[in-house]
Amino acid sequence: MIHFNVPPFFGDEFEYMKKAVDNHKICGDGEFTDKCNKWFENSLKAKKVLLTTSGSAALEMAALLCGLQDGDEVILPSYTFSSTANAFVLAGARLVFVDVRPDTMNIDENKIEQAITDKTKVIVAVHYAGVACEMDRIMDIASRHNLKVVEDAAQAVTSMYKGRFLGTIGDFGCLSFHETKNFSMGEGGAIIINDESYNLKAEIIREKGTNRSQFYRGQVAKYNWMDYGSSYLPSDLNAAYLWGQLQHADEMQENRMSSWERYLKAFKSLEKAGIIELPFIPEECVHNAHMFYIKCKDIDTRTRYINFMRENDILCVFHYVPLHSAPAGVKYGRFDGTDEYTTKESDRLVRLPLYYKLKEEDQNKVIDKTLEFFGLRNA
């Protein structure tokens, strides 16, 4: 069986987890959490990074930091994971869904401005498949309308746009280290805070509404309940696992990228023949090989393709029923303008197995069976 995903594991994760146990510090904000925060601050050239219990938790923190009032509106794509939307619903906002661009599946920057009302407070840029949204345009719209920008960079850890790392461009960036993402800690994530004036508030929200972080730094004599908050800091055991992964960051990235490039090359003939479409990477974007997808002609072809692959012991998946057509999407939001591409394009998209150390022979089988299905085996 060729799995769709195998979580990354390098071998020294346990050694660091043992160290956390030996430190007698397995709760949050121990040695390894601190090391990981700093690793991301240095690697992504970010001012402030805080590990969280998940990408969803990072999004919830970002939504709380945006200071939304009941009835405020948040603009986001409908083609995204439920967590992107949940965070803002929990913060009391109404969702305004905007169509995606068919080439990148990212929010269409040309359809954002028409969705803005007096109530709009935030634009959420989801960098689908680790490929950047058109950030210059989005930041320009946000500054003209005085809106905050939250980057959902859950899939885009170490990806870039015009030389800047994703998550460091908007007001807040949210990363995920779920087992399906490039780096993993089981469940986990991080929030990037790009405006220093939010640092203290972020620490308080993350530490159950207390200023314990200041207390640990010796800045206050005792800690106190300062404001609303929750427990958004992960166990140092999970951070130790992540730290083990970060030691192999280049190796992981090169390995994923070479699999990604092999798929692209292998399927060029299918694309040329007009049978499928392949991912598009705009010139100003450097992606992180998070995902390889193809687009079939229509949903019926996709269903037959997925079934054919499964009969051959290969697991390919689709995802994201557009949120605006889901029960909660209907309840909490509206779609602005017409759904020109969101439903049509998501119906055609299918993801192929891609993970650190996908074996060459397994990838060859995925490629051969795909060519066979589409009738170009010997082309």
Ligand SMILES: *Cc1c(COP(=O)(O)O)cnc(C)c1O
């Ligand atoms: C994975 C993902 C999330 C959620 O991350 P978790 O760590 O699983 O909570 C949010 N948004 C997008 C786009 C994702 O892909």
